[in-house]
Amino acid sequence: MHEMNIDGQALPVIDIAPMLSGEGDDRKRVGEAVATACCRHGYFYVINHGINPALVERLVEQSKRFFALPEREKMRYYIGLSTNHRGYVPVGEEVFGDYGKSDLKEAFDTARDLPVEDKDYLAGNPLLGPNVWPYGMPGFRDAVTGYYDEAMRVGDALFRAFALALGLDEHAFGPMLTRPTSQLRLIHYPAGPATTAEEEQLGIGSHTDYECFTLLYPTRPGLQVLSDAGAWVDVPLIPGSFVINIGDMLEVLSNGRFVSTSHRVISHGVERFSFPLFCAVDYDVVVEPVAHCVDENHSPRYGPVRAGEHLFAETARTFRYLRDRLESGELILDESVREEPQFGRSRKAGRV
Ligand SMILES: O=C(O)CCC(=O)C(=O)O
Numbered sequence: 001m002h003e004m005n006i007d008g009q010a011l012p013v014i015d016i017a018p019m020l021s022g023e024g025d026d027r028k029r030v031g032e033a034v035a036t037a038c039c040r041h042g043y044f045y046v047i048n049h050g051i052n053p054a055l056v057e058r059l060v061e062q063s064k065r066f067f068a069l070p071e072r073e074k075m076r077y078y079i080g081l082s083t084n085h086r087g088y089v090p091v092g093e094e095v096f097g098d099y100g101k102s103d104l105k106e107a108f109d110t111a112r113d114l115p116v117e118d119k120d121y122l123a124g125n126p127l128l129g130p131n132v133w134p135y136g137m138p139g140f141r142d143a144v145t146g147y148y149d150e151a152m153r154v155g156d157a158l159f160r161a162f163a164l165a166l167g168l169d170e171h172a173f174g175p176m177l178t179r180p181t182s183q184l185r186l187i188h189y190p191a192g193p194a195t196t197a198e199e200e201q202l203g204i205g206s207h208t209d210y211e212c213f214t215l216l217y218p219t220r221p222g223l224q225v226l227s228d229a230g231a232w233v234d235v236p237l238i239p240g241s242f243v244i245n246i247g248d249m250l251e252v253l254s255n256g257r258f259v260s261t262s263h264r265v266i267s268h269g270v271e272r273f274s275f276p277l278f279c280a281v282d283y284d285v286v287v288e289p290v291a292h293c294v295d296e297n298h299s300p301r302y303g304p305v306r307a308g309e310h311l312f313a314e315t316a317r318t319f320r321y322l323r324d325r326l327e328s329g330e331l332i333l334d335e336s337v338r339e340e341p342q343f344g345r346s347r348k349a350g351r352v
């Protein structure tokens with residue numbers, strides 16, 4: 001890891017190239033850098049990831065086109081109309097944090113575009129299956145799938161780096177990644193009043209991500225992470241880099257050695273786009289602390305949890321269309337995930 005100094009802040013930057021093509025020793029160093037960054041900062045930037053900037057530009061351009069459509073048109077693709085959580089998420093659909101206001105953002109949710117005859121989709125899996133695509137926008141579909149495939153390749157490299165960071169074989173997570181539930185969100189934060197105050201509406205309220213880690217491309221600053229000391233710290237942009245933060249399942253796998261990153265987005269008053277790829281394991285993988293992170297001084301702090309059930313339960317707690325179904329009894333969560341878990345810095349610092 002090298003630390004890049006921006007405005008007096010030492011930012012953790014990791015060259016990921018060795019995980020894509022390098023030798024064993026260089027890879028080991030990447031693993032060590034990841035472990036240090038996770039413990040010290042709770043997030044890091046990756047460079048030399050090999051993602052073609054033209055793919056990113058195309059994704060941004062196509063997202064701008066989509067979000068510029070009239071609301072009525074976008075609502076034809078409303079996420080509540082799909083059975084596998086894909087499509088348009090209007091402003092007000094998602095509520096994060098305890099401050100009781102919905103986020104000031106709209107989004108479009110995608111994931112691996114499985115065929116309509118996919119067996120898990122047909123069996124009613126709430127997250128797997130085909131994407132929803134806006135009519136008459138073939139460029140949108142190409143931009144999303146092109147970016148998804150490239151970003152997933154970097155995600156796989158990062159899974160190997162995280163395995164090394166935990167002292168495991170770099171391929172240890174491989175068997176958990178046969179049909180991951182990893183979602184790519186396109187997010188649009190409209191221009192609005194600049195705010196840093198908690199009582200104002202945030203772009204996205206304080207939360208942790210539910211998967212293993214997130215690979216994020218933001219077009220503007222606004223992201224903040226909660227430090228160990230309980231302070232909100234800005235995550236500035238480093239052009240050409242991606243931001244990686246830790247998710248809940250990695251907190252479990254690492255037995256709390258890596259804490260899920262509590263983060264939020266504040267508004268600087270200007271329009272912003274961001275593209276998180278939530279890197280997940282397969283729906284049915286039962287996640288628990290790896291043996292390497294458990295010993296006589298570190299007893300297991302987390303019970304086993306099915307990754308897809310945790311992800312869906314947390315989604316159901318934040319999306320209005322699913323909350324309504326929970327309240328009406330139409331949707332019943334598995335008993336193992338019915339209670340809201342506590343991940344992230346709030347656990348350590350005792351606040352958020
Ligand atoms: O927009 C961002 O920078 C972060 C978005 C985010 O945290 C999320 O979608 O979970």
Ligand SMILES: [Fe+2]
Pocket residue numbers: 207208209263
């Ligand atoms: Fe997030």
